[in-house]
Amino acid sequence: MPAASRRERHRTETTAEIKATALKHLVEEGAESVALRGIARDMGMAPGTFYSYFDTREALLSALAADAYRDLAAHLREARDAHPPTAPAARALAHGLAYRAWALAHPQEFRLLFSGRAQTPHTNTPESTAAEYELCLGIVEIATTATPASPSADGNGSTTYTWEDFAPDFTTVARATFPTLTPPALALSLRVWGRMHGLVTLEIDGLLRPQIDNPDTLYRDELADLVRGLGLTPTTE
Template identity: 30%
Template sequence: MSQGDAHVAPYSRRERLRIATIREIKGVARMLLVQEGPENVTIRAIAREMGMTAPAVYRYFSSRDALILQLRVDIFAEMARQLRSVIEELPREEAARRLIEAARALRVWAIKHPHEFGLILGPWAPGLGREETKPERAMGWVFGSVFAELISELWRVRGFPAPKEDELDPRLVRQLTSMSAGHGVDMPVGAIAVMLRCWARMYGVVSMEALGHMSFALAEGRPFFEFELRGLCSVLDIEEFYDEPAG
């Protein structure tokens, strides 16, 4: 056998079994999240579903918190991939349309995956009401970077109305400057403030619909989402690119 014919497995059999077991544990955890709610995603419940003992599951995840953290990492990455797949269907020069369609894709994903959305960006997300850890901030940026890149591209291509730095509270300026440096957001602080305003507004309406907090007023949330999306387009001076969604 020539050297070129030799095949060396990238992982040993034991490593492959470990990877498969970790994948199965996370799959069961997500099933429990969707079917029974986050409070029922426990090591004991996962072990029961898999026909394992709880101590055996702990060999793969040192704690429930460690498992939930990894589940959140996976879900953040999945959502980011979904948004990027929508964005990449549009030409890079169409920054406004890419932003509009990304917002719509976020809503669609959240409506289809309300339990997962609640775990990473809703009331079940670790970190809400307290200081987040570095891993939690990092995983959030995997997703946040999608919209930061879109709005940065919009700023580069055509700009949008934004306050001057001296019109902002100095404390806000310091935080926005730190964010710009830490995440490589190449915009003036006033533009970053507008970006965060738009994100807060869009996240708010998506979150309320996905988690059922708009049902008291609206039987179907898309018309109100589109009303808000058009308002965001006005804030960013791209209303001319807004079209009513098909269907």
């Protein structure tokens, strides 16, 4: 590997430092409190210097979001892989539990990823989309292993799906990874995501706590119902 020049080394170092202090502010006070000048102050540098490393404040937040996405995807993969492929129910359950666990452990990052992203979409680098794909692939795996009891999931319902209903980029990746994937299963995967996301985001946004003391068992019940609905026998592996 070509020894990185002195400048280059210093550059990656300071970008990392910027991201680190920004992350600290994000975790402690939320995304809105991530201030350029605050970061510059903490690092003892002039405000303008920031723009040698990031085009804009939004670019910095996008970088943090990409990191968070990677972390979340890795966390979910790890949770699934704690169970063998012969226990799809356990893998699905673990995925769902890990989704909430990560959100509770990193509420600000979770918000940064999923809250109002249509408003100010994060600029996606190749790596960030890779992480996004991996997260989606995790749910697709769950959907492919499912043999749903309910008709609406596998095309018996009133609606049918074709490949053209989905984004071609991701579809090709998903089909390459899971050859047995069908359009209804892909649709089901999105529904599974939505179902996991619903209670978690309500809790993170503080709408569940004032109503119920312990969202934990509530979410567990929902996940149990979800896994059962997917036709995954809850084998006590």
